[in-house]
Amino acid sequence: xxxxxxxxxxxxxxxxxxxxxxxxxxxxxxxxxxxxxxxxxxxxxxxxxxxxxxxxxxxxxxxxxxxxxxxxxxxxxxxxxxxxxxxxxxxxxxxxxxxxxxxxxxxxxxxxxxxxxxxxxxxxxxxxxxxxxxxxxxxxxxxxxxxxxxxxxxxxxxxxxxxxxxxxxxxxxxxxxxxxxxxxxxxxxxxxxxxxxxxxxxxxxxxxxxxxxxxxxxxxxxxxxxxxxxxxxxxxxxxxxxxxxxxxxxxxxxxxxxxxxxxxxxxxxxxxxxxxxxxxxxxxxxxxxxxxxxxxxxxxxxxxxxxxxxxxx
Amino acid sequence: xxxxxxxxxxxxxxxxxxxxxxxxxxxxxxxxxxxxxxxxxxxxxxxxxxxxxxxxxxxxxxxxxxxxxxxxxxxxxxxxxxxxxxxxxxxxxxxxxxxxxxxxxxxxxxxxxxxxxxxxxxxxxxxxxxxxxxxxxxxxxxxxxxxxxxxxxxxxxxxxxxxxxxxxxxxxxxxxxxxxxxxxxxxxxxxxxxxxxxxxxxxxxxxxxxxxxxxxxxxxxxxxxxxxxxxxxxxxxxxxxxxxxxxxxxxxxxxxxxxxxxxxxxxxxxxxxxxxxxxxxxxxxxxxxxxxxxxxxxxxxxxxxxxxxxxxxxxxxxxxxxxxxxxxxxxxxxxxxxxxxxxxxxxxxxxxxxxxxxxxxxxxxxxxxxxxxxxxxxxxxxxxxxxxxxxxxxxxxxxxxxxxxxxxxxxxxxxxxxxxxxxxxxxxxxxxxxxxx
Numbered sequence: 005x006x007x008x009x010x011x012x013x014x015x016x017x018x019x020x021x022x023x024x025x026x027x028x029x030x031x032x033x034x035x036x037x038x039x040x041x042x043x044x045x046x047x048x049x050x051x052x053x054x055x056x057x058x059x060x061x062x063x064x065x066x067x068x069x070x071x072x073x074x075x076x077x078x079x080x081x082x083x084x085x086x087x088x089x090x091x092x093x094x095x096x097x098x099x100x101x102x103x104x105x106x107x108x109x110x111x112x113x114x115x116x117x118x119x120x121x122x123x124x125x126x127x128x129x130x131x132x133x134x135x136x137x138x139x140x141x142x143x144x145x146x147x148x149x150x151x152x153x154x155x156x157x158x159x160x161x162x163x164x165x166x167x168x169x170x171x172x173x174x175x176x177x178x179x180x181x182x183x184x185x186x187x188x189x190x191x192x193x194x195x196x197x198x199x200x201x202x203x204x205x206x207x208x209x210x211x212x213x214x215x216x217x218x219x220x221x222x223x224x225x226x227x228x229x230x231x232x233x234x235x236x237x238x239x240x241x242x243x244x245x246x247x248x249x250x251x252x253x254x255x256x257x258x259x260x261x262x263x264x265x266x267x268x269x270x271x272x273x274x275x276x277x278x279x280x281x282x283x284x285x286x287x288x289x290x291x292x293x294x295x296x297x298x299x300x301x302x303x304x305x306x307x308x309x310x311x312x313x314x315x316x317x
Numbered sequence: 318x319x320x321x322x323x324x325x326x327x328x329x330x331x332x333x334x335x336x337x338x339x340x341x342x343x344x345x346x347x348x349x350x351x352x353x354x355x356x357x358x359x360x361x362x363x364x365x366x367x368x369x370x371x372x373x374x375x376x377x378x379x380x381x382x383x384x385x386x387x388x389x390x391x392x393x394x395x396x397x398x399x400x401x402x403x404x405x406x407x408x409x410x411x412x413x414x415x416x417x418x419x420x421x422x423x424x425x426x427x428x429x430x431x432x433x434x435x436x437x438x439x440x441x442x443x444x445x446x447x448x449x450x451x452x453x454x455x456x457x458x459x460x461x462x463x464x465x466x467x468x469x470x471x472x473x474x475x476x477x478x479x480x481x482x483x484x485x486x487x488x489x490x491x492x493x494x495x496x497x498x499x500x501x502x503x504x505x506x507x508x509x510x511x512x513x514x515x516x517x518x519x520x521x522x523x524x525x526x527x528x529x530x531x532x533x534x535x536x537x538x539x540x541x542x543x544x545x546x547x548x549x550x551x552x553x554x555x556x557x558x559x560x561x562x563x564x565x566x567x568x569x570x571x572x573x574x575x576x577x578x579x580x581x582x583x584x585x586x587x588x589x590x591x592x593x594x595x596x597x598x599x600x601x602x603x604x605x606x607x608x609x610x611x612x613x614x615x616x617x618x619x620x621x622x623x624x625x626x627x628x629x630x631x632x633x634x635x636x637x638x639x640x641x642x643x644x645x646x647x648x649x650x651x652x653x654x655x656x657x658x659x660x661x662x663x664x665x666x667x668x669x670x671x672x673x674x675x676x677x678x679x680x681x682x683x684x685x686x687x688x689x690x691x692x693x694x695x696x697x698x699x700x701x702x703x704x705x706x707x708x709x710x711x712x713x714x715x716x717x718x719x720x721x722x723x724x725x726x727x728x729x730x731x732x733x734x735x736x737x738x739x740x741x742x743x744x745x746x747x748x749x750x751x752x753x754x
Contacts, residue, residue: 010634010668011647013733015719016661017325017477017640018670021726023677079674121677121727259680308689310711311320313559313569 023120027080029210033201034087034249040184040194044149045095049190053090055099059106060086067115081120085109088128091191091245092289093135096145104138105131121255125296129250129289136289146187162187163240164285167233181239192245202248211252214264215271219247222272230280243275246288256296263306270295270302320550320687322542323720325641327516328477328600336484336596336609339624341413345388345615347373348398350406351655352444353451354380359409365392368420370591373409376439382452382655383442386420387593387613388413398651401450401637401644408652411615425589431462434503441585442592442655447471447482447546447575448638450656453582456574457504459567466570467508468500469555470579472524473539473546475514476639478600479659484609485577485596486513486520489584493576494527496583497534504572509534510555511576514541543641544718548573550687562714577658592655599625601661603632612653618660619649634668636661641719674727682721682731688714692721692731699738704745712738 041049064082068075076082089109093102109131117123136143146162163186166175176186184194192198205211220238227237237243247268251257257267271291278287295302349357357374361367367386374384390413400406426437439454459465470493474482486493493511500506511524515538528534537555539545549560551573558569566573581592593614599621600607606626618635622628636643637657653660682692691710698706712735721731 009632009645009647009649011645012634012670013730013736014636014643014645014717015641015722015732016634016636016643016645016663016668016670017719017723018728019323019325019723019726021724022671022728023674023726026677026679026726076675081677120675122675254680255678259678259683307694308683308686308691310562310690310714311559311688312711312714313561313564 023079023081026210027084029205029208030084030249031080031087033204033210034084034091034191036197036200037091037191037194037245038087040197041091041095041190044184044193045147045190049095052093052095052097052099052102052190053087055102056090056093056106057083057086059103060089060110063107063110064115067111068119071115073119076120079120082110085114085127087191088245088249089131092128092132092189092242094143094145094147094188095190096147097139097142101135101139101142105135108134123255124299125293126250126253126256129246129292129296132289133293148187149185149193162285163236164279167236167240168279168285175236178235178239181236186240188240189242189245192242195239195244198244198248202244205248205252211248212261212264214261215251215257215268216247218265218268219251219271219275220244222269223275226272226276230276232280237279241279241286242288246292247271251292251295256299258299258303258306260303260306260308263302266302266306267295267299270298319540319542320553321685321689321720322544322550322687323685323723324541325543325723326477327541329480329483329516330478330600330607331598331609332480332483332517332519334480334484334609335488336481336611338611339613339616339621341388341415341417341613342616342620342624344393344410344412345613346396346398346408346410346617346650346652347384347387347615348400348406348408348652348654349374349384350400350402350404351384351450351614352382353449354378354382356406357381357384359395359407361392361409363392363394366390367392367411368418370423370593371420373411380452380455382444383440383591385442385591385593386411387615389416389418390414399647401654401656419590423589423591426586428499428503428586431503434499437586438582440591441582443578443581443585444592444655445575446578446581446595446656446658448642448656448658450654453574453578457572459504459572462505464567464570465504465506465572467510467556467572468504468506469551469571469573470497470509470511470576471546471548471551471573472511472513472517472520472576473551474517475541475543475546476641476643476659478661479598479639480609481596481598481658482575482577483517483520485580486517487523489580490523490527492580492583493524494531494534495587496579497531499583499586500579501533507533511536512539512545512551512555513537514539514545516541543720544687544716547687547716547718549716562711595653595655595657597621597653597657598659599662600659601632601636601663602667603628603630603662603664605629614653614655616653617650618646618652621653621660622649622662628662630664632662633665634663636663641723642717671728673729676727676729679726681724681726682729685720685724687718687720688716690715692735695738696729696731696734699734699741702741704742707738707742708745712742715739
C-alpha cells in the first residue's frame with residue numbers, strides 16, 4: 005500500500021462557512037427589500053438593481069484582470085456592493101449614472117485599496133456620496149411609490165425633508181413608513197423588508213447585534229432628548245438600511261464587540277447632528293463614512309488583550 | 318466566564334465500541350523517539366533476540382523515556398524514519414516470533430512512598446498519552462507537593478473522532494480510580510477533579526459511579542466546546558484559574574494528567590508490564606469499519622488499516638491523533654507510537670480543504686481564540702518579520718488548537734502562520750540573548 009499522502013499543518017478540519025456563503029446570506033437578506041422596491045416603485049427598480057450589480061461585477065472582473073490579481077468575482081462581494089448601491093439610489097436615476105456609481109464603488113473605493121477586506125470605507129456608501137455631489141438633482145429626484153395611487157413620476161419630499169420643513173401634511177403615517185409607502189431611495193423605504201433581512205443576518209450570525217442596536221438606540225435616545233418623534237426618526241431615511249447592512253460591513257468597522265458598540269453610537273450621534281442641525285435632511289451615509297475613518301483607531305483602542313494570566317504581555 | 322472556543326462536529330462514531338485486540342504483525346518498527354525530550358539510546362543491535370517488555374531504548378538525559386519491545390522476536394535491522402516532530406529518528410525493527418514471551422526480569426514495582434512511585438512511573442515508560450508525549454514522571458515529579466491544590470484528570474477528549482479516552486473511562490474505570498487513590502496516597506492530592514465533555518454520557522456515568530464511593534473526587538461535566546481538553550483551558554474551566562503566560566499548571570496549584578495515562582500507571586503497578594500497546598481509535602472517511610483497537614507499539618499504519626478491515630478508498634491524508642491538532646503522516650509505513658490515540662484515514666473529499674481566499678476582516682479568528690490572541694495581527698506582523706510586534710501579540714501563547722483556522726471563512730492557514738511566527742520569535746529571542754551576553 006504505497007500511496008501518496010497529503011501532508012499539511014493541522015487543523016485538518018474546517019468550518020463550513022466561507023466568504024462566498026456569507027455574501028450569499030447578505031444577498032438573501034437583501035432580497036425582501038429588493039422585492040419591496042419593485043412593488044413600491046415598479047419594474048424600473050429591478051432595472052436599476054440589475055445595472056448596478058452587473059456594473060459592479062464587471063468592474064471587479066475587469067480591474068482584477070487588468071492588474072493581474074486573482075479573480076474574486078466568485079466571492080459575490082461585488083454583487084452585494086451593487087445591490088447596496090442600487091438600494092441607495094432613487095428609482096429615476098439615469099442608468100449611466102448608476103454605472104458610474106458602481107465603478108466608483110468597486111474600483112475606486114474597493115480595488116484601489118487592495119480589494120476585498122482591505123478597503124477602509126464602505127464602497128456603496130462612498131459611491132452614493134460621490135453621486136450626491138456629482139448628480140445632486142437626479143439623486144434627489146424622489147418618486148412617489150406607485151402604490152400610493154398617485155400618477156407616476158410625481159416628485160415628492162422624503163419624510164425627513166417634510167419633517168425638516170415642518171410640512172406635516174406631507175408626512176406619511178407610521179404604517180406607510182413601516183411598509184415603505186413614501187418617497188426615498190428604492191431600497192431604503194420599506195422598514196418591514198429591511199428588518200426581515202436584518203433578523204435573518206442575526207440568526208445566521210453573519211452580523212452581531214452590537215452595531216445596529218447601538219446605532220438605532222442612539223438615534224432613538226437622541227430623538228427623545230431633542231423632543232422629536234422617535235418612531236418617525238427610526239423609520240425614515242436610510243437609517244435601517246445603513247444600520248443593518250452598511251454599518252455591519254466587516255472590513256470597514258471594528259471587529260470587537262466594544263468596538264462595534266462605539267462605532268454604532270458614533271454613527272447614531274453623527275446622524276442626529278446632521279438630521280437636526282445640519283443642512284442636509286439625511287446623515288446616515290455621512291455618519292457611516294466618518295466612522296469608517298475612525299475605525300482603525302477604535303479597533304486599536306478596543307483590540308482584544310491576550311489572556312496572559314497576570315504575566316507581563 | 319469561559320474561555321472562547323468553537324463547536325465542531327463530534328463524529329464519535331466509535332464511542333460504543335469496546336476495543337478489539339489486533340493479531341500480531343510480522344514485524345514491528347519502534348522509534349527511539351515517541352515523547353517530548355531527548356531521543357532514547359538504542360541498546361539492542363541486529364541479531365539480538367528480545368522479549369516482550371524488554372528495554373530496547375534507554376532514556377538519555379532527564380527529559381527522555383525508556384522504550385520497550387512490544388513483541389518477542391529478533392532484531393532485524395535499524396531503520397530511519399521521520400519522527401512526529403519532523404526530525405529523523407532511528408527505529409528498531411523486530412521480527413516477531415509469535416510466542417510473546419515476557420522479559421523474565423520484569424517485576425511488579427514496589428511502591429512505598431512518593432519517590433518509589435515516581436520511579437515506577439519512570440520505569441513504566443509512560444508519557445503523556447493525551448497526545449503531547451511529555452514524560453509523565455517529570456510531570457508528576459513535583460518538588461514541593463504542598464503546592465498542589467488539585468489534580469485534574471483530563472477526560473475531555475474534545476477532538477472529533479477519538480474515543481480511546483472514553484473507552485478508558487468505561488472499560489478501565491477501576492484502574493482510573495486505583496490511580497486516583499495512588500495519587501491521593503503519594504501526592505497528597507486533596508482534590509481530584511475529572512473533567513469530561515458532556516457528549517460522553519456513558520463515561521460520565523461510569524466515572525460518577527466510582528466517584529460517589531471515593532472521597533475527594535469530583536466529576537466535572539463540561540460543555541462540548543473545543544478545545545476543552547487543552548491543558549490551560551481545562552484548568553480554567555475546572556478550578557477557574559488562569560495559568561500565566563510562560564507558566565506551568567503548578568503555578569496555579571494544578572497538575573493535569575490524562576485519564577488513560579493514569580489508568581496505565583495503575584495497571585503497571587499491578588502487572589509490571591511497561592507501555593507496549595495502545596488503545597487506538599481507527600476512523601475517518603476512508604476506513605471501511607471504524608473501530609477501537611488494541612495494537613502493539615511499532616505496528617505500521619498500513620498493517621493497522623489492513624487489520625481493521627481495510628479501506629473504502631485510497632486514503633488521501635492519514636493523521637496521528639484528531640483532525641484539529643493531529644499530525645499528518647508522510648507514509649503508511651510509519652508505526653503506532655506511544656502517543657497514538659487515534660489514526661484517522663481521510664478519503665480525498667474529506668482531506669481536501671477549501672481554497673484559501675483573501676481575509677475579509679470578519680474578526681472571527683480573534684473572537685474564537687481561547688487566549689484572545691489576534692491571528693490576523695500576528696499574520697501581518699509575521700509578513701513584516703516584526704518580531705517585537707509578535708512579542709507584544711503574545712504569539713508564544715498559541716497552543717495551535719486550530720480554532721482560528723477552523724472558523725476562518727477565507728480558510729486562511731492561521732495556525733501555520735502562528736507556528737512560523739513562533740519560530741521567528743524564538744530565533745529573535747535567542748539572538749537578543751546572545752547580544753546581551
